[in-house]
Amino acid sequence: MYDYFLGGKDNYQADRDAAEKALQEFPAVRVTARTNREFMRHATRYLADHGVRQFLDIGTGIPTEPNLHQVAQGLAPESRVVYVDNDPLVFAHARALLVSSPEGRTAYVQADAADPAAILAAPELLETLDLSQPVAVSLMALLHFVPGDVHEIVKTLMKPLAPGSYLAISHVTTDFDDGDSDPDGMARLLQVYIDRGIPVRPRTRDEVARLFDGLELVDPGVEVIHRWRREGIEYPPGHDKNVSLYGGIGKKI
Numbered sequence: 001m002y003d004y005f006l007g008g009k010d011n012y013q014a015d016r017d018a019a020e021k022a023l024q025e026f027p028a029v030r031v032t033a034r035t036n037r038e039f040m041r042h043a044t045r046y047l048a049d050h051g052v053r054q055f056l057d058i059g060t061g062i063p064t065e066p067n068l069h070q071v072a073q074g075l076a077p078e079s080r081v082v083y084v085d086n087d088p089l090v091f092a093h094a095r096a097l098l099v100s101s102p103e104g105r106t107a108y109v110q111a112d113a114a115d116p117a118a119i120l121a122a123p124e125l126l127e128t129l130d131l132s133q134p135v136a137v138s139l140m141a142l143l144h145f146v147p148g149d150v151h152e153i154v155k156t157l158m159k160p161l162a163p164g165s166y167l168a169i170s171h172v173t174t175d176f177d178d179g180d181s182d183p184d185g186m187a188r189l190l191q192v193y194i195d196r197g198i199p200v201r202p203r204t205r206d207e208v209a210r211l212f213d214g215l216e217l218v219d220p221g222v223e224v225i226h227r228w229r230r231e232g233i234e235y236p237p238g239h240d241k242n243v244s245l246y247g248g249i250g251k252k253i
Contacts (some may be wrong), residue, residue, distance in 0.1 A: 004139075005033035010062045010093055018196055026189035028242035035243045036093035036170055037064070040140045041071050041226040043168040043249055046218075046229070047136045048075040053165060055136040056125070056157075058084040059111050059142030063096040068138060069106045077103040082125045085114040093106045113139075113146050116156040134164035134252075141245065143211065144172045144201050145193075154211050158252060165252040167215055170225055174202045186244040206247045215250030222248040 004011040004019040011019075022029050037247040044055070053076055060083040066074075069081035083097050083106065091110050094222045100106040111119045119125065129135055137157050143150045158167060177185035186202065193200045209222045220228065224246035225242045 002033055003064055003228060004187070005030045006037060006064050008062065008064045010064075012097065016023065016071045018192065022189050022192045025192055028185060029189055031239075031242045032050045032244060036141050036224050038184055039170055039228065039245070039247050040068060041066065042228070043138070043140075043247070044068055044136075045075060046074050046249065047166055047168065048079065050166075051164075052136045053079050054129050054133060054135055054195040055138060056084070056119075056135055057081060057111065057138040057140075058119065058127065058157075059139060059145075060085045060090060060097065060108075061087075062090055062093050065096075067097055069097065069100060070105070073101040073104050077083065077101040080105045080136055082107045082109060082128050084109045084111055084113070084119055086110065100180050112161055113142060113153065114148050116153050120157070120160060131160055132162055134166070135161050136159070136166040136168060139167070139169045139173065141170050143169065145198065151211060151213070155214070158215070163252055166218075167212065167250045167252075168247075169249075170247040171208045171211070171246050172200070173204060173244055173246050175204055175246075176244055188239075201245075205246055208248065212248060212250035212253075216253050217251040220253060222246050 001015050001019045004015055055068060056074055070082060072079040094108040097108055098106050105128055109119060109121060109122040109124045117141055138192040174186045177187050187206050188202045190202060205222055225245045226235065228247050
């Protein structure tokens, strides 16, 4: 569905049918998806500009260019990127994720975000990333789909990483809905996923901020993703609601 919203070609009839239903319930969902993709690029550029050369992207999804390694290696060709997803269809398309610059390296791990210990122990990760050096963990539009204690998942991922590592998150919210009577609220979109057996849990700004416990939040902290370090840009009324995703970056000290 995400690929369909982004205008990609790697989606299937079931995805398109569900995506069209989602568009009926929340017409701005294409804006949401595209803004999230731009936040991934924006966050990756920020991290590369601050010296990060290793990235762990969990919940990768079907490749839609530019992918994270293309952004990072465009700024620092020696960057190393490990992608993680639990969907066999993503693995089938993973070749597009593995075309690294000659100076860098990419790898793919098929694993579930709900099992962070398995991700960290994967040979493909350990052969690609040096955990004694800073790593940026990217969890874009993922944690609201992950059952269980996501705080513990984040804590487990960050614990073995070197000081100077970063955590980048985007996360869905219903903070901008106008209540149960809202005809175009994010909650209506999320119900489309729930009705198809996909659990989803929106969180408030404060709840998203708690995912960064123990880390130093990069200014401006947790913000609607199109406003994260986008000072001076005027957005139309209601744009926060159209996006309905919070984002932030935290640094391990």
